[in-house]
Amino acid sequence: MIRINCPFCGERDHSEFAYGSDASIEYPALDASVEEWHEAVFLRENIRGMQSETWHHVNGCRSWLVIERDTMTHEIKSVRPAHNGYASALTAAPKDTGSEAGEQE
Amino acid sequence: MTRYSAWSVFKNGLSGHKNWGRAWRDPEPKTEYDVVIVGAGLHGLATAYYLSKNHGVKNIAVVEKGWLGGGNAGRNTTIVRSNYMMPGNRDFYEHSLQLWENLSHDLNYNVMFSQRSHISLLHTPAARDGAARRYNTMRLTGTDAEIWDLETLKREVPHLNYNNARFPIMGAAVQRRAGSARHDAVAWGYARGADQHGVDIIQNCEVTGVNRDGGKVTSLETSRGTIKAGKVGFAVAGNTSRLWGMAGLGKLPIETHKLQAFVSEPLKPLLDQVVVFGVGGAHFYISQSDKGGMVFGGDLDWYKSYAQRGNLPIVQDVAECATSIMPCLGRVRLLRHWSGVMDMSMDGSPFICKTPVDNLYLNAGWNYGGFKASPASGWHFADLIANDRAGRKIEHFNLQRFERGINIDERGAGPDPKLHG
Ligand SMILES: Cc1cc2nc3c(=O)[nH]c(=O)nc-3n(C[C@H](O)[C@H](O)[C@H](O)COP(=O)(O)OP(=O)(O)OC[C@H]3O[C@@H](n4cnc5c(N)ncnc54)[C@H](O)[C@@H]3O)c2cc1C
Numbered sequence: 203m204i205r206i207n208c209p210f211c212g213e214r215d216h217s218e219f220a221y222g223s224d225a226s227i228e229y230p231a232l233d234a235s236v237e238e239w240h241e242a243v244f245l246r247e248n249i250r251g252m253q254s255e256t257w258h259h260v261n262g263c264r265s266w267l268v269i270e271r272d273t274m275t276h277e278i279k280s281v282r283p284a285h286n287g288y289a290s291a292l293t294a295a296p297k298d299t300g301s302e303a304g305e306q307e
Numbered sequence: 308m309t310r311y312s313a314w315s316v317f318k319n320g321l322s323g324h325k326n327w328g329r330a331w332r333d334p335e336p337k338t339e340y341d342v343v344i345v346g347a348g349l350h351g352l353a354t355a356y357y358l359s360k361n362h363g364v365k366n367i368a369v370v371e372k373g374w375l376g377g378g379n380a381g382r383n384t385t386i387v388r389s390n391y392m393m394p395g396n397r398d399f400y401e402h403s404l405q406l407w408e409n410l411s412h413d414l415n416y417n418v419m420f421s422q423r424s425h426i427s428l429l430h431t432p433a434a435r436d437g438a439a440r441r442y443n444t445m446r447l448t449g450t451d452a453e454i455w456d457l458e459t460l461k462r463e464v465p466h467l468n469y470n471n472a473r474f475p476i477m478g479a480a481v482q483r484r485a486g487s488a489r490h491d492a493v494a495w496g497y498a499r500g501a502d503q504h505g506v507d508i509i510q511n512c513e514v515t516g517v518n519r520d521g522g523k524v525t526s527l528e529t530s531r532g533t534i535k536a537g538k539v540g541f542a543v544a545g546n547t548s549r550l551w552g553m554a555g556l557g558k559l560p561i562e563t564h565k566l567q568a569f570v571s572e573p574l575k576p577l578l579d580q581v582v583v584f585g586v587g588g589a590h591f592y593i594s595q596s597d598k599g600g601m602v603f604g605g606d607l608d609w610y611k612s613y614a615q616r617g618n619l620p621i622v623q624d625v626a627e628c629a630t631s632i633m634p635c636l637g638r639v640r641l642l643r644h645w646s647g648v649m650d651m652s653m654d655g656s657p658f659i660c661k662t663p664v665d666n667l668y669l670n671a672g673w674n675y676g677g678f679k680a681s682p683a684s685g686w687h688f689a690d691l692i693a694n695d696r697a698g699r700k701i702e703h704f705n706l707q708r709f710e711r712g713i714n715i716d717e718r719g720a721g722p723d724p725k726l727h728g
C-alpha cells in the first residue's frame with residue numbers, strides 16, 4: 203500500500219485517493235494550435251523515476267493534490283495542494299484547528 | 308533440431324527422456340545484423356519468426372534484457388478472443404484468432420490453444436443491447452458470435468451466482484471460438500521456430516543506447532557490446548517510452564501501467580470456459596488452467612508504474628468480484644499473484660508503425676489485448692519491417708491517428724490510458 207500524506211487529512215492509504223494524471227502538463231490557450239492541444243492531451247513523457255502527478259483525495263477531503271512520486275519504487279517525495287488558493291489557506295490556518303473545524307461539522 | 312512428433316516422444320522415451328536436444332541455441336551476439344528486434348516477448352519473437360519464415364530475411368537477432376518470455380509474455384491471463392468492434396481492430400484481431408487456430412501445427416509446438424468459449428455476463432438490458440450491437444457487427448464481418456439467454460447460460464455454466472447477486476445475471480454474450488492458451492508455450496514455440504530459421508535469440512542483453520546518424524539508426528549499445536543494425540524494431544511492451552527516449556524521440560501517446568494476475572490452488576474441473584464479469588465498477592475475468600488452478604484478474608492498479616509488483620487494493624477488488632460471481636470460490640486459497648507492466652495507450656489500441664526515424668519500426672501500446680494479438684502482431688510487424696510500408700490490416704495502428712481525430716477507442720473512455728480496461 204502506498205501511504206499519502208494529505209496536507210489536510212494526514213497520512214492515509216492510497217486506496218482513499220484516485221490517481222489523476224501527469225501534473226507537468228500545461229494546457230494551452232483555448233485558441234492554441236491543434237499541434238499544441240494534441241501534445242497536451244495525447245503525448246506523455248512517461249518517466250521511469252520521479253514524476254510529478256495529480257491525485258484526488260476522493261474518499262477524504264476531496265482536494266486535488268500534486269505529488270512527486272517515483273514510478274519505479276513508488277516512493278513519495280512531496281505532497282502539496284494542487285490549487286494555490288488551498289495552499290495559502292493551509293499556511294494561514296494551523297493544521298490542528300483545521301481538524302477541529304471538521305469535527306464541528 | 309528434432310521435429311516433435313509421437314515418434315520422437317516414443318524414441319526419447321526409450322532413453323528415459325534424458326537426451327532431448329536444446330529447443331533453441333544460445334548464441335553470442337554478432338557485430339552486425341540486417342534486422343535487430345528489441346524485446347523477446349511474444350511480439351518480438353513472433354516478428355522474428357515471421358520475418359524469417361514469410362519474408363526470407365536471413366540475418367536477424369532478437370535481443371532481450373532478461374530471459375525470453377519473462378515479461379508480460381509469461382504473466383498474462385492468456386485470454387484469446389476477437390470480439391472487437393471498431394474498424395481497425397475488427398479485422399486485425401480476427402486474423403490473429405485465425406492464426407491461433409493453426410499455431411500449434413505451424414510451430415510444431417503444442418501451445419495448448421483451447422477454444423473453450425469466452426462468456427461475457429450481461430446484467431442490464433442496456434448491456435444486452437450494447438452486446439447485441441457488438442456481436443451482430445462481428446457476425447456481419449465473418450466472426451462467430453452468440454447471445455445466450457439465462458437458461459442456456461445456467462445449463463453451460465452452472466456454478467455462477469444465480470440466486471442472490473446484487474446485479475442479477477440476465478444472460479451472456481459469447482464467442483465460442485475464443486478461449487485460452489499456454490503462454491509460456493507460445494513464447495517457447497515462437498523462439499524455437501525462429502531459431503530453426505536461423506534467428507539469433509540473445510538473452511541477458513539489455514539495450515542501453517540507440518546510436519543514430521541523422522535520420523537513421525546505426526547501432527544499438529547493449530550490455531553485451533555494440534550491435535550494428537540495418538533495421539531495428541522495438542517490441543518492449545511497458546518499456547517503450549524508455550527506448551523511444553534512447554532514440555532521442557520525445558513523447559509518445561503511452562503511459563506505463565501495471566496489471567495483476569492471480570492463480571489459486573489446483574481444483575478439480577470446475578469451469579470449462581472463460582467468464583468475464585463487468586458491471587458498475589467491477590471488472591473481472593476467470594478461467595481454469597489445465598493444471599486446475601483458477602486463473603483470474605481485474606483492473607489495472609490505477610496509477611502509473613514501472614514496478615512489476617502489484618498492490619493490495621486490487622487484490623481486494625478482485626477477490627470481491629470472484630466471490631460475488633462464483634461464491635463457491637470463497638474458501639479457495641490463492642497460490643500466487645504477480646504483475647506486469649504494460650503500455651497503456653491513449654485510446655487503448657496498439658501501434659504497429661513506422662517512426663520518424665527511417666529504419667526504426669515500432670510495435671507498442673498493447674494494453675490488455677497483447678496476448679491474443681501476438682500472432683497477428685508478429686505477422687504484420689514482420690511485413691512492415693520487410694516491405695517498409697504498413698499493410699491494410701495495420702494501417703490504422705499509427706502514431707498520427709490522434710492528430711487526425713481517428714482514435715480507435717473500443718471502450719469510448721477518452722484519452723486517459725488507465726481507463727482502457
Ligand atoms: C497480468 C496481465 C494479464 C494479461 N492478460 C491478458 C489476456 O488475458 N489476454 C491478452 O490478450 N493480453 C493480456 N495481457 C497483455 C499481454 O500480456 C501483453 O500485452 C503482451 O504480452 C505484451 O507483448 P510482449 O509479450 O511482447 O511483451 P513482453 O513479454 O513484456 O516483452 C517485452 C520484452 O522486452 C524486454 N525489454 C524491455 N526493455 C528492454 C531493453 N532495454 N533491452 C532489451 N530488452 C528489453 C523485456 O524484458 C520483455 O521481455 C495481460 C498482461 C498482464 C500484465
Ligand SMILES: [Zn+2]
Pocket residue numbers: 208209210211212259262263264265
Ligand atoms: Zn485529504
